[in-house]
Amino acid sequence: MNRMRRGTLERREAIFGWKLIAPTVIIISMLILYPVVYNIYISFFKISLNPEVPNQFVGLLNYVKLLTDSQFWRSFGVTIAFTLLTVAGSLVLGVGVALLMNRKFFGRGIVRALILLPYVTPLISIVFAWRFIFLPVNGPLVQFLASIHLMNPGTDIINNPNNAFLVVSVFNIWRNFPFVYLMVLATLQSIPDSLYESAEIDGANRWKQFTSITLPELYFILASIALLRGIWNFYKFDEVYLLSKFAGTLPIYIYNMAFTGIPRQGVAASAATILFVIMIASITLYVKKVLKW
Amino acid sequence: MVRKKSPLRTVGFYTLIITLVIGVAYPFFWMAAISLRYSSDALSPGLIHPITFDQYAVLLGLKQSIRQQLSGEQKALLSLIQTLPKDQQKAVLQKIKKEQKSSFPFLTYFRNSLTLAGIAALISLIIAVFGAYSFSRIKYPGRGTIQRGVLVVYLFGGTVLMVPLYQIFTKVGMLSNPNLSMLALLLIYIVQTLPVSLYMLGNYFRTIPYSIEEAAIIDGCTRTQAILKIIIPLSLPAIITVYIYAFMIAWNEYLFASIFIRPFPSDYTLPVGLYELFNSYHAIWAKMMAASVITAVPIIVIFMTMEKYLTSGFTVGAVKE
Numbered sequence: 269m270n271r272m273r274r275g276t277l278e279r280r281e282a283i284f285g286w287k288l289i290a291p292t293v294i295i296i297s298m299l300i301l302y303p304v305v306y307n308i309y310i311s312f313f314k315i316s317l318n319p320e321v322p323n324q325f326v327g328l329l330n331y332v333k334l335l336t337d338s339q340f341w342r343s344f345g346v347t348i349a350f351t352l353l354t355v356a357g358s359l360v361l362g363v364g365v366a367l368l369m370n371r372k373f374f375g376r377g378i379v380r381a382l383i384l385l386p387y388v389t390p391l392i393s394i395v396f397a398w399r400f401i402f403l404p405v406n407g408p409l410v411q412f413l414a415s416i417h418l419m420n421p422g423t424d425i426i427n428n429p430n431n432a433f434l435v436v437s438v439f440n441i442w443r444n445f446p447f448v449y450l451m452v453l454a455t456l457q458s459i460p461d462s463l464y465e466s467a468e469i470d471g472a473n474r475w476k477q478f479t480s481i482t483l484p485e486l487y488f489i490l491a492s493i494a495l496l497r498g499i500w501n502f503y504k505f506d507e508v509y510l511l512s513k514f515a516g517t518l519p520i521y522i523y524n525m526a527f528t529g530i531p532r533q534g535v536a537a538s539a540a541t542i543l544f545v546i547m548i549a550s551i552t553l554y555v556k557k558v559l560k561w
Numbered sequence: 562m563v564r565k566k567s568p569l570r571t572v573g574f575y576t577l578i579i580t581l582v583i584g585v586a587y588p589f590f591w592m593a594a595i596s597l598r599y600s601s602d603a604l605s606p607g608l609i610h611p612i613t614f615d616q617y618a619v620l621l622g623l624k625q626s627i628r629q630q631l632s633g634e635q636k637a638l639l640s641l642i643q644t645l646p647k648d649q650q651k652a653v654l655q656k657i658k659k660e661q662k663s664s665f666p667f668l669t670y671f672r673n674s675l676t677l678a679g680i681a682a683l684i685s686l687i688i689a690v691f692g693a694y695s696f697s698r699i700k701y702p703g704r705g706t707i708q709r710g711v712l713v714v715y716l717f718g719g720t721v722l723m724v725p726l727y728q729i730f731t732k733v734g735m736l737s738n739p740n741l742s743m744l745a746l747l748l749i750y751i752v753q754t755l756p757v758s759l760y761m762l763g764n765y766f767r768t769i770p771y772s773i774e775e776a777a778i779i780d781g782c783t784r785t786q787a788i789l790k791i792i793i794p795l796s797l798p799a800i801i802t803v804y805i806y807a808f809m810i811a812w813n814e815y816l817f818a819s820i821f822i823r824p825f826p827s828d829y830t831l832p833v834g835l836y837e838l839f840n841s842y843h844a845i846w847a848k849m850m851a852a853s854v855i856t857a858v859p860i861i862v863i864f865m866t867m868e869k870y871l872t873s874g875f876t877v878g879a880v881k882e
Contacts, residue, residue, distance in 0.1 A: 278700075284784060285699035289707060292692040292755060299752040300714055303725035310728060319731070368577055379578060381868055382585055388864045388871075389589075391813045392832040393853035396839065397588035400595065400846060406604040408591055442584075496715075503718025506815040510836060519720040526724050527820055537724045544721045551716065 304544070311538035317531065330538040340539065343521040346433055350440075350508075350517055351501045355494050357441035362448025362493075363486070369449070370456045387446035395510045398439055402426050432512040439511050440501065448493055455489045456482070491558050495551070502547060518543055596851035603846035616851035620667045667852055669827065670834035674812055677743065677830060681750035682807035686800065688751070689758035694788055696759070697766040698774075708763075714756045719816045727820055739825040749817050754807035761806070765799035766792060802870045805863055812860065831856050 311330055313323040334340050369380065386394065401409035404424040414421035425431040459482065467477050505519040513520065518539065526536035595603055596617070602610045618624035696708055726749065727736070735741040773795075774787045782790070793800065815832040822828040829837065835852055838845075864871060 281699055282701035285695045285701040285704065288691040288695035288699070289704075291688045292711070292759065293707060295688070295748075295752050295755065296711065296714060299726070299748060300717055300722070301710075303722050303729060304717055306729065307721060307725040310725065315728070365581060368574070368581065373574070373578070379582060381865060382582060384864070384868075385589060385861070386585060388809070388860060389857045390809075390831070390860055391815070392835050393592065393857040394588065396835070396849050396853045397592040400850065401588055401591055403604075406606070409587070411606065499716065500718070503720040505718075505720055506813070506832075510815060510832075519718075522720060523723065523816075526727070533724050533728065540721045540724055544717075547716060 307537050307544075308541050310534060311541045313534050315531075315533040315537075323534075326534070330534045331542075333535055334538050334542070340518075340521065343516050343518045346516045347502065347518040350433060350437055350504075350515075351498055353437045354440040354444070354501045355497045357437065358445045358448050358497060359490060359494060361441060361445040363452050363490070365445065365449045366452035366456055367482075369453060383449060384446045386443045391443075391506055391510065394443065395507075398511060399426060402435065426512045427514055429514040429516060432514040433516060436508050436511050436515040436517075440504065440507055443507065444497065444501075448497070451489055451493055452486060455486055459485045488559070495554055495559070498554075499547065499551065503543075592850050592853050592857075595847055596854045598847050600845060600847045603850075616848050617855070620665065620848065620851055620855060622668050665838065665848065665852075666826075666829075666834070667855070670829050670831045671855070673743075673828060673834075674831040677747060677750065678808045678811035681747050681811045682754060682804050684747075685751045685754040685758050685807045686804050689755060689762050689803065690793065690800070691788070692755075692759050693762035693766055694792060696763045698771070711756050711759055719753075723816060723820060726817070730821070736821060739822070739828050742821045742825060743828055746817060746821050749821075750811040750814060753814070754810050757810070758803045758807055761803050762796070762799060765796050769795050798870050802867070805867065805871065809860060 310323070312325060312327060314326045314329075315323050365383065369376065369383070401407050402425060404410060405421050410419065410421055410423075410425075413419045419425070423431075426435055463481050463485075464477055467481060472480065503519060504517070505523065508515045508517050509520050509523065522536045522539050522543070525531075525539065526533045594608070597612045597614070598610050599613050599615065615624065696704065730736050730742075730745045735745045769792065774791055777787050777791055778784070813832065814830075815836070818830045818833045819836075822830070822833065826834075826837075835849070835856070839849060
């Protein structure tokens with residue numbers, strides 16, 4: 269009797285739990301999981317622009333078109349370079365700033381709040397500010413760099429396909445290092461002082477302490493941040509596109525393919541599928557080899 | 562830990578801090594400085610220029626811009642058409658209206674963004690409170706799978722979803738009508754903010770001792786009452802934090818907004834509207850900067866006042882972008 273009642277109680281609990289989670293499950297299945305599967309499906313079709321005309325099955329033709337497009341391969345290379353550069357850059361800068369901020373000094377509160385601004389300010393505002401300082405001839409940063417002979421004031425480095433990728437990478441590092449800094453700072457503050465004290469007694473210098481205590485303690489958090497930032501930057505569209513249309517990464521390639529000129533959404537879908545498969549494969553590999561789960 | 566402080570080291574340290582501050586503040590400084598100039602001064606070199614709040618006044622609708630003021634020619638036309646037949650009057654009036662419309666509809670964009678982000682964040686929060694409660698408090702078969710499934714959403718960026726979502730919403734006919742397009746966008750913002758909200762709230766709920774709820778349930782509270790009367794009041798800081806995050810994600814979103822509402826200028830959100838304006842007029846840097854400041858200020862103010870909660874939220878939730 270008692271067991272039976274417990275059985276029904278558990279059942280009622282389970283039903284209640286399912287009811288609470290049902291909206292989440294429904295909305296995520298409809299707007300994330302289904303579209304991902306649907307994307308693979310439509311990558312085998314020529315999408316008609318007229319809703320009256322049905323899509324036409326073309327087999328692997330979209331993939332063939334894509335893989336023989338030199339623009340695709342170029343974008344692919346740029347995306348890999350962009351991801352590696354921005355992940356490495358934001359990690360190095362984030363760790364450096366966290367080490368700097370991990371001690372008390374006059375005005376730390378203000379500096380701390382200030383550092384987060386690049387990360388929290390709405391993207392569109394920041395993009396216009398960056399475009400302004402990089403204006404050819406009139407941009408303040410361009411004038412400054414020209415005055416110390418680092419660049420020619422007449423060059424438009426944002427709208428030049430050869431440089432755009434670099435400016436966009438620097439921008440991405442600048443915008444996202446606060447995220448790394450916050451996570452690293454929280455971890456740094458949890459490393460016990462006694463570790464450093466005993467290392468000092470053993471005669472280890474600052475650098476030695478950094479490489480044999482700080483870095484190993486940070487390993488897991490750094491590896492996790494690198495994974496997250498890697499995923500986000502690999503897919504990054506807005507931060508890149510709004511600053512410069514000419515940066516030439518894959519998400520921009522897909523966007524242009526699908527929504528500008530004569531839309532070729534089937535080809536765009538196959539590009540997204542390839543991107544997605546590569547992503548899943550590298551995440552699996554990374555989680556096994558680097559995070560050792 | 563006692564460390565010798567050599568003066569050289571102190572100087573080096575402060576040099577680094579100052580470099581950091583300049584590096585971070587530089588674009589913000591220029592944004593603010595240019596927004597306070599007259600349009601004609603925006604591109605002139607040097608720091609010192611006459612200061613004006615004109616740009617802000619025009620954007621906020623407190624003052625008419627030159628474009629909005631009727632030009633002499635338009636005024637002459639208005640007095641002339643009194644003598645014209647009805648249908649010709651109409652045509653001229655429409656022409657004048659059209660010319661005036663090409664001004665800066667900043668407030669419309671601002672209102673659209675505010676509505677969309679506000680509602681999306683609210684709905685996402687409500688769904689997430691119950692979902693997170695279910696994750697953190699109730700045991701049932703399939704819970705682990707769903708929990709991992711929500712995390713997997715981190716792997717699907719907008720890049721993978723833009724084509725299929727566009728196709729799906731076109732198929733159901735939502736993208737041919739301005740209001741339905743807004744609704745589609747709202748749904749997308751809800752699903753984009755949902756994983757973060759669920760994850761952060763779930764983590765927070767786990768820190769609330771179960772015994773508090775248990776006592777209430779013994780006293781005759783139902784589970785739903787327990788959520789409404791105990792869990793929600795106790796986790797108010799986390800709930801506010803989650804709301805602000807969700808709001809910020811929706812406030813920033815460009816990709817889907819640019820795809821879904823491109824044909825309907827009256828529905829533009831700030832990112833889409835400002836970007837379109839930026840590409841259509843060139844000599845309005847002072848105004849673009851003032852618009853950027855107004856777009857940023859609400860977020861920065863919220864952030865500064867809630868910095869403590871929000872920064873801990875970052876480290877706990879690893880906010881999705």
